[in-house]
Amino acid sequence: MTGEERPRLRVMVVDDHPMWRDGVARDLEEEGFDVVATADGVGAARRRAAAVAPDVVLMDMQLPDGSGAEATAGVLEMSPSSRVLVLSASDERDDVLQAVKAGASGYLVKSASRTELVAAVRATADGQAVFTPGLAGLILGEYRRISAEPGPADDRPTLTARETEVLRYVAKGLSAKQIARKLSLSHRTVENHVQATLRKLQLGNRVELTRYAIEHGLDE
Missing domain, CATH: 1.10.10.10 (Winged helix-like DNA-binding domain superfamily/Winged helix DNA-binding domain)
Incomplete structure (x- = not known):
């Protein structure tokens, strides 16, 4: 490996819809990521994060045994070095705030393009906060409200x-x-x-x- 090359980013995909989960995993593999695990719920996400310690976890908000916020907190408890990027169909204020408060680094809606998703995963791995346009303002507003208290x-x-x-x-x-x-x-x-x-x-x-x-x- 030359000095210019970077190791493949290790990603885990958490979603309870098999076709969507497998499709996202396939897209990421084709873009040069190493999908080291997938999970379909909170419990599975915790166990697999502990086993593989992924760089980035793509997290759905609606899971059969709990919320994406619960899964985010559980993943980060088991693998503190991981970063969580939510990829959800919901752009509801409460879902976004719960995810961020649980430790998520960013939040994308599932309508994001493949190019946007790939860029967001790389940015998340680099420690940047990534949000679907419109959601960043919501987060800023909430933190300003908290800071004014x-x-x-x-x-x-x-x-x-x-x-x-x-x-x-x-x-x-x-x-x-x-x-x-x-x-x-x-x-x-x-x-x-x-x-x-x-x-x-x-x-x-x-x-x-x-x-x-x-x-x-x-x-x-």
């Missing part, structure tokens, strides 16, 4: 001016490469700032970092 005194760690600047761009959805171009920095320097900020704030990934930034008004 009274809470405990602000005792968050102090970030440097550069870390805060990078965090503002993260909140706006820019990738590390895009931020590097904006700030005339190297990609590695931006990544170092992101990792330092994650450590200071005791957050686990970029999705949590984006939520933090939105909650604290850094996306303005």
